[in-house]
Amino acid sequence: xxxxxxxxxxxxxxxxxxxxxxxxxxxxxxxxxxxxxxxxxxxxxxxxxxxxxxxxxxxxxxxxxxxxxxxxxxxxxxxxxxxxxxxxxxxxxxxxxxxxxxxxxxxxxxxxxxxxxxxxxxxxxxxxxxxxxxxxxxxxxxxxxxxxxxxxxxxxxxxxxxxxxxxxxxxxxxxxxxxxxxxxxxxxxxxxxxxxxxxxxxxxxxxxxxxxxxxxxxxxxxxxxxxxxxxxxxxxxxxxxxxxxxxxxxxxxxxxxxxxxxxxxxxxxxxxxxxxxxxxxxxxxxxxxxxxxxxxxxxxxxxxxxxxxxxxxxxxxxxxxxxxxxxxxxxxxxxxxxxxxxxxxxxxxxxxxxxxxxxxxxxxxxxxxxxxxxxxxxxxxxxxxxxxxxxxxxxxxxxxxxxxxxxxxxxxxxxxxx
Amino acid sequence: xxxxxxxxxxxxxxxxxxxxxxxxxxxxxxxxxxxxxxxxxxxxxxxxxxxxxxxxxxxxxxxxxxxxxxxxxxxxxxxxxxxxxxxxxxxxxxxxxxxxxxxxxxxxxxxxxxxxxxxxxxxxxxxxxxxxxxxxxxxxxxxxxxxxxxxxxxxxxxxxxxxxxxxxxxxxxxxxxxxxxxxxxxxxxxxxxxxxxxxxxxxxxxxxxxxxxxxxxxxxxxxxxxxxxxxxxxxxxxxxxxxxxxxxxxxxxxxxxxxxxxxxxxxxxxxxxxxxxxxxxxxxxxxxxxxxxxxxxxxxxxxxxxxxxxxxxxxxxxxxxxxxxxxxxxxxxxxxxxxxxxxxxxxxxxxxxxxxxxxxxxxxxxxxxxxxxxxxxxxxxxxxxxxxxxxxxxxxxxxxxxxxxxxxxxxxxxxxxx
Numbered sequence: 001x002x003x004x005x006x007x008x009x010x011x012x013x014x015x016x017x018x019x020x021x022x023x024x025x026x027x028x029x030x031x032x033x034x035x036x037x038x039x040x041x042x043x044x045x046x047x048x049x050x051x052x053x054x055x056x057x058x059x060x061x062x063x064x065x066x067x068x069x070x071x072x073x074x075x076x077x078x079x080x081x082x083x084x085x086x087x088x089x090x091x092x093x094x095x096x097x098x099x100x101x102x103x104x105x106x107x108x109x110x111x112x113x114x115x116x117x118x119x120x121x122x123x124x125x126x127x128x129x130x131x132x133x134x135x136x137x138x139x140x141x142x143x144x145x146x147x148x149x150x151x152x153x154x155x156x157x158x159x160x161x162x163x164x165x166x167x168x169x170x171x172x173x174x175x176x177x178x179x180x181x182x183x184x185x186x187x188x189x190x191x192x193x194x195x196x197x198x199x200x201x202x203x204x205x206x207x208x209x210x211x212x213x214x215x216x217x218x219x220x221x222x223x224x225x226x227x228x229x230x231x232x233x234x235x236x237x238x239x240x241x242x243x244x245x246x247x248x249x250x251x252x253x254x255x256x257x258x259x260x261x262x263x264x265x266x267x268x269x270x271x272x273x274x275x276x277x278x279x280x281x282x283x284x285x286x287x288x289x290x291x292x293x294x295x296x297x298x299x300x301x302x303x304x305x306x307x308x309x310x311x312x313x314x315x316x317x318x319x320x321x322x323x324x325x326x327x328x329x330x331x332x333x334x335x336x337x338x339x340x341x342x343x344x345x346x347x348x349x350x351x352x353x354x355x356x357x358x359x360x361x362x363x364x365x366x367x368x369x370x371x372x373x374x375x376x377x378x379x380x381x382x383x384x385x386x387x388x389x390x391x392x393x394x395x396x397x398x399x400x401x402x403x404x405x406x407x408x409x410x411x412x413x414x415x416x417x418x
Numbered sequence: 419x420x421x422x423x424x425x426x427x428x429x430x431x432x433x434x435x436x437x438x439x440x441x442x443x444x445x446x447x448x449x450x451x452x453x454x455x456x457x458x459x460x461x462x463x464x465x466x467x468x469x470x471x472x473x474x475x476x477x478x479x480x481x482x483x484x485x486x487x488x489x490x491x492x493x494x495x496x497x498x499x500x501x502x503x504x505x506x507x508x509x510x511x512x513x514x515x516x517x518x519x520x521x522x523x524x525x526x527x528x529x530x531x532x533x534x535x536x537x538x539x540x541x542x543x544x545x546x547x548x549x550x551x552x553x554x555x556x557x558x559x560x561x562x563x564x565x566x567x568x569x570x571x572x573x574x575x576x577x578x579x580x581x582x583x584x585x586x587x588x589x590x591x592x593x594x595x596x597x598x599x600x601x602x603x604x605x606x607x608x609x610x611x612x613x614x615x616x617x618x619x620x621x622x623x624x625x626x627x628x629x630x631x632x633x634x635x636x637x638x639x640x641x642x643x644x645x646x647x648x649x650x651x652x653x654x655x656x657x658x659x660x661x662x663x664x665x666x667x668x669x670x671x672x673x674x675x676x677x678x679x680x681x682x683x684x685x686x687x688x689x690x691x692x693x694x695x696x697x698x699x700x701x702x703x704x705x706x707x708x709x710x711x712x713x714x715x716x717x718x719x720x721x722x723x724x725x726x727x728x729x730x731x732x733x734x735x736x737x738x739x740x741x742x743x744x745x746x747x748x749x750x751x752x753x754x755x756x757x758x759x760x761x762x763x764x765x766x767x768x769x770x771x772x773x774x775x776x777x778x779x780x781x782x783x784x785x786x787x788x789x790x791x792x793x794x795x796x797x798x799x800x801x802x803x804x805x806x807x808x809x810x811x812x813x814x815x816x817x818x819x820x821x822x823x824x825x826x827x828x829x830x831x832x833x834x835x836x
Contacts (some may be wrong), residue, residue, distance in 0.1 A: 005431075005459075011453045013423075015441030016632065022459075036431045038466065039459035041423075041440075047457065055473065152589040214434060258769070278703075278724070284715075285698070285706025288724040292702025293747030295778050302533060303734060306696070306706040312764055346730055360713050387559030394713060 001020065001172065003029055004060035005039040006052055008067035008077055009155060012041045020159050021066040021153070026289065028164055031183040031225045032172050045075040053084055053150065057143045063173070067155035069134040071113040078137070081150050082121040085141045089119045092126050095135045096274035102133060107110055127167045127216070129153075138171060141286060143178045182234040186245060187255040187264075189218075189407045203244045208237075218403040221258055222249075254410060261291040261406040268413040269300040269350075277411075278304040279338035282356035282372060283331065287400045303346035307338065319343030330355050330367050332384035335375030339384075343377045350412070351377040352385075356407050360399045367384040372401045374408050383412065419590065421447055422478035423457040426471055426485035426495055427573060430459045437577050439484040439571070446582055448630065449643045452480070462492040471502055471568065474562050480590070485573035485661060487552040489531040494655035496555070499568050500539040504561045507537045507766065510544050510802045513553045520551060539602050541646055545569075545585045550577040556589060600652040603672040604663060605682075606827045607636075621662045626655075636821040639676055640667075672828060679824040686729050686831045687718040687768075691740040695764035696722040696829075699747065700790060702775035704820040721764035725756065735759030748773050748785050750802035753793030757802075761795045768830070769795040771790040772801075772823050776815045790819045801830065 005022035012019050019041060026036035037060050040052040049068070056063040068077030072340045084087050095117035103110040120126055120137045127136035134154040140147050151168055153160040173181065188196065204211060210225040226237050246253055256262050269276055278288050288304030291297055305316060309376070310329055314317040319337040327333040335353045343351030356372030363369040369391040375384035385408070388402055423432055423440035435797040437459060444454035455478050458470040468488070474481040486495030500507050514536035521528040538555045545554035552572040558565050569586055571578040590597060606614065611631045620638075622629060628643040640786050642663070644655050664671055672682050687694055696706050709715055721736060729746055731737040737755040745751040754770045761769030773810030774790030787809040793802035803826070807818055
């Protein structure tokens with residue numbers, strides 16, 4: 001099945017809002033074997049919307065639009081689809097009741113404008129929106145004697161993501177009754193897409209699974225999708241493929257599923273009953289920020305410190321002035337003492353530290369911009385390592401250092417006898 | 419002038435990459451009075467690219483594409499434009515030499531593939547790309563007897579943004595020789611777009627300036643654009659408008675220009691010769707991360723702490739157990755003691771603190787999720803305030819708290835007799 005995408009709204013075309021819906025839905029449908037062929041963005045103008053739907057329907061059996069389902073006069077999507085399909089607009093009573101209740105629950109009366117959001121082309125399948133007032137719908141349209149479909153969703157990503165997973169994905173799967181699809185995502189760290197590609201070469205045949213990458217710096221996800229008949233043992237096949245992926249990528253795979261290292265590390269700390277303290281220098285607080293993005297992190301995160309000055313390294317963390325003088329602030333020795341100091345200060349089980357030259361200034365021939373040291377300290381031991389990341393900009397260095405520090409902690413947790 | 423946009427690449431249509439270029443360029447050209455009318459995203463397929471360019475050229479005088487200018491076989495943009503324009507591809511010697519030098523500078527020989535990136539449709543204006551190997555170009559194309567233009571840029575946002583500012587913006591301005599445009603951006607904090615709209619009502623007539631908003635949560639920018647003939651005193655008119663904007667918005671405007679609060683605050687600290695220490699609780703390190711995003715922040719940022727546990731609040735920052743028992747960790751009293759403690763620990767001039775309930779757990783009837791306290795401490799004084807932000811999610815609460823804390827510091831710096 002081929003799919004085309006329409007993002008509708010003046011704010012999209014004018015650049016005030018970036019369309020992230022089309023790409024997200026394309027990714028979800030890819031796992032079902034749907035081929036995304038093109039996308040359009042159009043303003044809130046009736047003739048422009050109708051023209052774009054027409055062009056899209058000539059290129060794809062399924063056209064998916066986002067936006068233009070609101071209650072105001074410039075929300076035109078539903079009316080345009082009805083016109084294009086040659087169908088009347090009819091009231092969908094359950095949608096109207098849901099909206100009235102939603103407003104009532106907030107102690108408000110539904111404004112009369114919103115009634116419009118319960119009107120749909122006759123015969124369309126309504127897609128409930130539990131998170132907002134704009135339901136979506138799927139409407140058949142005949143093009144050159146063939147039945148094609150238009151699926152319309154609101155522009156708010158959170159609402160649309162939920163509706164796509166709950167309704168569009170099963171709808172597409174059901175239209176391919178002979179096929180069943182199964183996807184599994186692996187979160188990886190430390191390998192570029194090209195390197196993963198190399199490592200997987202020959203491990204997974206092109207007929208065995210589709211392999212897709214999704215990068216969200218500094219994160220990298222690999223997704224395998226297998227398909228077969230409803231009677232095939234897709235889970236068994238996937239388990240076999242997963243074993244091969246894990247063999248090739250080793251512990252660069254940190255989670256089956258789509259999660260951040262801060263979640264993985266948080267879960268591992270919690271499972272082991274361990275607490276954490278941070279001593280950040282070049283990352284400035286980014287690791288603490290990520291650790292505390294996880295709900296419930298107060299169970300294991302005791303203390304973060306960002307000791308940017310040398311004075312703070314000695315007075316707060318107890319790094320010795322001798323170490324700073326002999327090896328410098330950016331050294332494995334300082335990193336170890338920082339981690340040990342944070343651990344001691346907080347009374348935590350593990351201390352994790354970063355110190356480095358984030359640039360643009362501060363580089364020297366020995367320690368150019370991008371030189372970074374990461375340290376760990378625990379009861380009875382310390383570890384530290386120097387990395388030469390190169391100068392790819394301050395933010396890149398901060399983000400990469402934070403990711404590598406979290407990964408160092410993960411590897412320690414994997415191997416530690418605790 | 420009307421403009422249409424093409425984002426070219428399998429990764430865009432398939433959802434692996436989000437197109438942010440089209441929106442950015444649309445925003446830049448809007449200031450010149452250019453009307454963005456539609457956008458297309460297409461795969462790396464010759465016929466699909468040519469069809470989209472054709473559709474775009476029927477709707478706009480200027481069609482701007484991004485992507486497909488790389489050295490590999492699936493980079494087809496230039497060849498498609500040449501074909502559509504009925505022009506030969508010719509070698510642009512300066513571009514070739516630039517590329518050869520660029521590779522040589524890195525101790526490498528230019529791969530033969532890259533030569534392709536120095537080929538352009540005959541008669542096209544080449545746009546240098548100082549940050550990459552793919553130059554862009556502007557090529558005239560005749561459509562129904564009228565001369566229209568296609569402008570092609572690489573897909574890498576950093577490269578394209580620079581090229582647009584350096585070349586496309588002046589090119590468009592020069593094609594409207596009777597008009598001159600002047601824009602000025604104001605960075606604001608603490609006001610929603612709708613509130614700014616209200617406050618500015620009646621201050622700026624629709625004929626005096628275009629007013630545009632750009633939100634990049636938690637940041638909000640207002641841009642004014644005026645235009646006139648080359649002889650008009652646009653600067654003088656803009657100065658008058660700026661005075662009116664500042665009168666209406668007051669100190670919600672924190673910078674003329676497009677900068678983050680961490681830059682403004684950093685500049686103010688540096689100008690006053692003051693140093694900063696942080697005591698973050700619910701923000702977990704986000705303020706320190708933002709402060710250290712600014713190059714040179716080590717001149718004024720001494721220490722960050724993220725005292726997530728009550729024990730760390732007492733043992734590291736010296737918050738009294740009495741205060742915690744009497745008022746709780748989320749209280750103005752604790753916030754003041756945290757700020758004072760961080761200041762004392764680091765020997766800094768100013769201490770800034772946050773403590774709050776970021777959720778989803780931890781809320782109580784008295785202090786529901788979204789209750790946040792911000793504190794400041796300086797030589798001879800402290801200040802703290804409680805905010806009830808409401809529960810709009812953990813990340814929203816962290817981001818909003820960090821922004822409000824930086825703004826509290828800014829307002830203190832504005833008023834303090836230091």
